[in-house]
Amino acid sequence: MKKILVGIKRVVDYNVRVRVKPDGSGVMLDGVKMSINPFDEIALEEALRIKERGEAEEVVVVTMGAADCQQQLRTALAMGADRAIHIESNDPIEPLTGAHILQKLVEREQPFLVILGKQSIDGDNNQTGQMLAQLWNRPQATFASKVELSAKAAKVTREVDAGLETIEVDLPAVITTDLRLNEPRYVKLPDIMKAKKKPLETLPVADLGVELKTRVKILKTEPPAARQKGKMVKDVSELVAALRQKGLV
Amino acid sequence: MSEILIVAEHANGKLNPSTAKCVTAASKISGAKIAVAVFAASGAAVAAEAARLAGVNKVITVDHAANEHALAAVIAPQVAALAAPYSHVFGPSTTFGKDLMPRIAAILDAPQLSDVMAIESATRFVRPIYASNAIITVEVEAGAKIVATVRTASFEAAATGGNAAPIEAGNVDVELPKHTRFVGLAAAKSDRPDLQTAARVISGGRALGSADAFKIIYSLAEKLGAGVGASRAAVDAGYAPNDMQVGQTGKIIAPELYIAIGISGAIQHLTGIKDARTIVAINKDSEAPIFEVADIGLVGDLFSIVPELEKQIAAGK
Ligand SMILES: Cc1cc2nc3c(=O)[nH]c(=O)nc-3n(C[C@H](O)[C@H](O)[C@H](O)COP(=O)(O)OP(=O)(O)OC[C@H]3O[C@@H](n4cnc5c(N)ncnc54)[C@H](O)[C@@H]3O)c2cc1C
Ligand SMILES: Nc1ncnc2c1ncn2[C@@H]1O[C@H](COP(=O)(O)O)[C@@H](O)[C@H]1O
Numbered sequence: 001m002k003k004i005l006v007g008i009k010r011v012v013d014y015n016v017r018v019r020v021k022p023d024g025s026g027v028m029l030d031g032v033k034m035s036i037n038p039f040d041e042i043a044l045e046e047a048l049r050i051k052e053r054g055e056a057e058e059v060v061v062v063t064m065g066a067a068d069c070q071q072q073l074r075t076a077l078a079m080g081a082d083r084a085i086h087i088e089s090n091d092p093i094e095p096l097t098g099a100h101i102l103q104k105l106v107e108r109e110q111p112f113l114v115i116l117g118k119q120s121i122d123g124d125n126n127q128t129g130q131m132l133a134q135l136w137n138r139p140q141a142t143f144a145s146k147v148e149l150s151a152k153a154a155k156v157t158r159e160v161d162a163g164l165e166t167i168e169v170d171l172p173a174v175i176t177t178d179l180r181l182n183e184p185r186y187v188k189l190p191d192i193m194k195a196k197k198k199p200l201e202t203l204p205v206a207d208l209g210v211e212l213k214t215r216v217k218i219l220k221t222e223p224p225a226a227r228q229k230g231k232m233v234k235d236v237s238e239l240v241a242a243l244r245q246k247g248l249v
Numbered sequence: 250m251s252e253i254l255i256v257a258e259h260a261n262g263k264l265n266p267s268t269a270k271c272v273t274a275a276s277k278i279s280g281a282k283i284a285v286a287v288f289a290a291s292g293a294a295v296a297a298e299a300a301r302l303a304g305v306n307k308v309i310t311v312d313h314a315a316n317e318h319a320l321a322a323v324i325a326p327q328v329a330a331l332a333a334p335y336s337h338v339f340g341p342s343t344t345f346g347k348d349l350m351p352r353i354a355a356i357l358d359a360p361q362l363s364d365v366m367a368i369e370s371a372t373r374f375v376r377p378i379y380a381s382n383a384i385i386t387v388e389v390e391a392g393a394k395i396v397a398t399v400r401t402a403s404f405e406a407a408a409t410g411g412n413a414a415p416i417e418a419g420n421v422d423v424e425l426p427k428h429t430r431f432v433g434l435a436a437a438k439s440d441r442p443d444l445q446t447a448a449r450v451i452s453g454g455r456a457l458g459s460a461d462a463f464k465i466i467y468s469l470a471e472k473l474g475a476g477v478g479a480s481r482a483a484v485d486a487g488y489a490p491n492d493m494q495v496g497q498t499g500k501i502i503a504p505e506l507y508i509a510i511g512i513s514g515a516i517q518h519l520t521g522i523k524d525a526r527t528i529v530a531i532n533k534d535s536e537a538p539i540f541e542v543a544d545i546g547l548v549g550d551l552f553s554i555v556p557e558l559e560k561q562i563a564a565g566k
Contacts (some may be wrong), residue, residue: 017516027383094362095351117356120499123378125363130321130351139322139429142348142356145491155432159491160344161500162260162447163436168322170428179498180485215390222384224377224523230544236557239529240565242545246527248449248506248564249473 004047005111007102007129008076008084009037010069011122020223027221031156033183036072040118041079042177044149045184047115048080055149056113063104064098065088070200078187078197082196089205091212095123099131105210106136112170113154116177118143129176133228139169251371255337257299258319258345259289264298266329266446267341267399268557271286274399276304276407277368284309286331286419288324290317300414302407306410309419316337320347325352330421332435333355336371337371342398342501343445353496354396360389361396364501365366366403371501372544380497380520401445402524437490441467444493447504450496450525454524455482456511456551457531465552466510469559478502496521511551514539531555
């Protein structure tokens with residue numbers, strides 16, 4: 001069966017302005033809205049479209065995290081994924097450990113394509129897809145804005161600093177998504193009902209035989225340096241005068 | 250003692266300024282010895298440039314036809330083959346470095362720190378999370394090799410000209426994968442200053458309404474000798490190319506002057522400009538969040554303000 005594996009991470013919703021706890025021990029997460037990482041929604045949308053074009057047969061979504069991550073897996077199933085796997089861990093997972101876990105799953109599921117987000121918007125790491133590709137000894141096409149599949153390869157357009165780069169990678173491969181790859185579909189109510197019946201498997205992380213290493217310890221969390229509130233000018237002449245005064249024009 | 254290997258970024262025979270910023274970052278580690286590695290089809294010119302950067306102790310060139318284009322899967326095993334004597338491997342937090350460095354970390358079984366903003370010691374680093382709404386200080390376990398990407402907006406470029414570090418050919422005897430092939434690069438050609446290094450940047454947002462209307466931004470930028478940026482909404486709508494996107498998932502910049510025109514100031518956009526010296530906002534909505542971070546704000550219609558601004562600036566010259 002031609003499978004696509006998609007990573008789904010539960011993160012603080014992108015509309016939330018995250019605040020640091022006064023004691024510097026982390027950020028305030030109580031009662032904050034949680035969502036699927038936006039790049040992972042794009043990853044899932046791409047996988048679904050590939051399947052709908054008849055170029056894949058099954059879309060499997062996977063998350064690593066605590067029990068509440070299952071909410072996002074259910075949303076992913078409602079979007080159209082066929083099956084979900086929850087790798088359960090209550091401890092934080094560093095990107096390289098996450099990549100090792102995904103690699104175990106890849107061995108088990110044998111997908112021809114793994115699609116992940118380019119970065120999770122909580123940790124802003126931008127690492128997991130590349131690490132998985134290396135551990136798996138397969139190609140990567142990161143920051144994808146267009147994906148065209150043929151029998152043995154994928155032609156991927158990538159958003160790079162210089163413009164748009166196109167590469168061709170043999171399959172199986174890892175693709176990570178950029179914002180303009182697609183626009184994810186909305187979930188419809190009946191699909192949420194149907195998703196309740198789709199298979200969701202839970203695996204304790206210990207069962208995969210990956211050691212959970214913590215090699216990077218967070219010593220403190222601080223708010224960013226605040227910018228001083230500036231002044232308002234009333235017209236263009238005042239603006240130009242203010243810029244001249246600062247020696248900027 | 251810290252031995253730091255920096256992977257040079259380059260294109261068309263020229264060193265990218267991001268490399269000089271990595272050198273500055275590396276030099277924050279006391280007593281650091283810094284080597285720069287150049288992977289290219291023929292890297293002599295780039296290596297010569299790297300050797301002139303202050304603080305560089307040596308330059309290693311690895312010339313190979315397969316290095317013609319910077320493919321992460323091809324370069325990563327070569328970097329790893331050189332990495333044994335080094336305690337740290339750094340690359341820039343550009344799309345080149347973001348693509349490459351995690352593959353190196355995976356081969357070396359090393360933790361990676363992304364977007365390093367400050368370095369406190371050989372094992373203690375500062376980096377942003379949550380679109381820079383929180384800044385963390387982290388300590389890496391003793392003994393681990395450390396891979397990092399350096400946030401270029403946070404460091405000045407190392408000075409050039411006063412150094413002449415030795416250049417040697419690196420010996421990497423590794424099999425290179427053939428599963429990844431370069432097809433092409435569609436680069437927007439412009440003679441405007443590079444967005445990531447420009448001292449002045451002018452950005453347009455969704456309010457511009459069309460690619461045609463975006464021309465008023467280019468025109469103003471030309472008068473100011475400024476680089477041009479855009480919000481995600483403007484790029485998504487096709488008013489500006491993707492390489493102009495400023496923000497959490499685009500380019501993070503630190504110009505002397507940033508002018509945001511018709512941009513609301515979403516969290517993800519602000520991440521990209523927090524380090525700008527002076528922020529100017531032009532927006533018709535006085536409640537727009539961009540005004541909370543702007544040093545100078547002007548409420549009004551951009552379509553009358555921008556041409557007038559251009560006129561007054563030109564008149565003053
Ligand atoms: C995962 C993720 C990553 C993202 N990454 C980025 C990123 O890297 N960079 C980025 O920019 N965004 C990013 N975004 C998008 C971001 O959330 C906003 O949607 C986007 O920045 C809005 O762009 P905008 O300000 O141009 O548009 P809008 O929010 O629509 O603002 C337009 C502004 O123009 C003003 N305006 C309208 N007409 C006029 C006029 N005639 N004269 C003057 N002012 C006028 C309006 O008052 C308004 O404030 C990301 C979003 C997500 C989910
Ligand atoms: N805990 C997780 N569960 C599922 N997928 C993840 C997890 N962490 C990372 N990923 C995937 O890896 C991508 C990049 O994450 P990161 O390297 O953390 O920026 C994300 O967009 C996800 O697709």
